[in-house]
Amino acid sequence: MMRITMSNKMRSIRLQLDRIADDVKKFNFLLPPVSSIEQANNERGRETYIGARDDVQMVGREKEKKHILKLFQNNGDRESSIIAIVGLGGMGKTTIAKFVYTLKESNEFHFDLKAWVYVSMDFKLEKVIADIISELDGRIIPVKDVTLQHLKSQLENILYGKVYLIVLDDLWEESKHTMKELVDMLQSGKKGSKIVVTTRSENVASTLFDVGSSHFHLVEQIKLEGLSDDECWSIMKPHNLGDDQIIDFVDIGKKLQNYAMEYL
Template structure:
C-alpha cells in the first residue's frame, strides 16, 4: 500500500523538519520560517492520508492524487537530507583538512545567497504541495490516529542484546544512565524518551544502556519490548512477560496477563524498554501506564521514538534528543560495519 508508505514518509519529513540540526541550519541561513510553513503544510496533508488509503483502491482520482504527492514528498525528503548533511559538515571538528574546506565553504561562499537559494527551494516545494492539496476535488476525512499497519509492510523486530559495532555513543550512554539512576520523588515509575530521526542509533543506544553493568546492578527486573507500528496493549504486555520469563505466557486473556504482569513487577525496581513507538493515542498509552504501576521507587521506562509528540504524550521526567555523529566518527562506524560484514 503506497499510501501507508506516504503516511510514514510524511511523519519522517515532519520529524526531520523539527530536528535540532535542521532548525539550526535554518536559523543560520535565514529560512527557518519557510521550514515552519513546510512543516504545517505536510501536517495538513498527513491528516487525510489515512482516509485516502481506504479509498484509493477503488478511486482512480485519489490514486493519481497520491502519486503526485509521492513525487513531491520525495523531493522534500531529498532536500532535507541535503540540509542535514550541511548541518553535519558544519559540526566537523576543527584542525583537519576537511574542516578547513568546510570553514572555507561557509565563510568565502556568500551565505546570504546560499540561504536565499535554499529558501526558494523550500518555498517551491511548499507551494507545490499547496497546489496539490488545493486541486483535490474529492472529500477526505481528517483522521488523527496512530499509523495504520500496511499488510505488506512491517518493521524488523529489535532485541535487547548488546550491539556488535558501536562508535561515538559513550557520552550519550552515560547521559541516559545518569537519568536512569536519578531519583524521582514525585512518582515511583518515571519515563525517559530517546528521540531522533531514523537511523541515528536510538535502539543501539537503548541496547547499550540496557546491558551496562551499572544498570544491571540497579534494577531487580528488566524487560525489552519492540512495539513498532502496532500499539496493541495486550501484545505489549505479552512481550514484556516473555522478556522477563524467557517464555511466552500460557494465557492470552487480558485479565490473566494483567495478573501475571502485576505479580512480576509489584514492589520491584524495574527497567522496561519500549522500542520504536509511533502511537499518538493518549488513551492507549494511559491504559499501558496503568498496567505498569506498582513498581518500586526508582523504576524507569525508556521509550525510543522518532516523534516528539509521542515522547511528550508519555509525560516524561526528561527527554534525550539524539544527534548525528561527527563526520570523523561516522566514517569510523562505516568502516567497522563493512569490516564486520567482510568477515562473513
C-alpha cells in the same frame, strides 16, 4: 595509480545506482509484498536480539549514554521515570538503548527485572503487555485467549515490589487513552524503576509524559542529532589494516563518507 582506479570504480558504481533509481521511478517498479510470516519473523528477530548479546559496542553518542546512565544511578533515592530517546530512523536510538540495557554496569544499578520489547507501528496493547510478561518471567501467553484485565493482574504481580528496567523499542502509538492504560499497568514497580522508550515522534514522547506524570518522574526528551564528521569517519575507516595501509585509503574513505551523507 590504485587511488585513480578505485575512484573510477566508485564513479561508475554511482552512475549505475543513479540509473537504477531512475528506472524504478520511470517504470513504477514495486517491491514484492512481505508475507505475514516473514514480517513476524523479522519483528520477532529484532525483539529477541537483545538476549543473545553482551555489551553493545558503538561509536559516538557519549553525551547521551552518560546522561542515561546518570539517570540510572541511585535508583533507590530517585523517582521512577520515563526516558524517551527521540530521533529520525537510523540516528541510533535503538543502539543507545541496547548499549545501556546490555552494559554490565547497568546490573550495578540494582534492577531486579529487565525486559526489552519491540513495539512497531502495529500497536496492540494486549500483545505489548504479554510480551513484557514473557520477557520478565519466560511465560508465553496466547493473547487471543486472555483478557486485558487478566494480563494487567499478571503483570502487577510480577512487578510488585521490584525495581525494573523496561525498554519499549520503536513506539509509534499516540493515543492518550491507550498510553494511559499502558502506563497504569507499569506503575506497580518499586521506586527507581525506569521505562526507556525509543521513538521517531516527539508527539509520542509528549503523550507518554502527559499520561505518566502522576506516576513517573518526567525526564526531558533525549533528542538525537546527526553525528559529527569525526564520529562518522570513526565508523567508516578500516580497523583491520596497519597505519601505513590506512593512509592510502583515507582519501577514498572520506569521499565515500561525503557521498553517503549527500544521500541521507
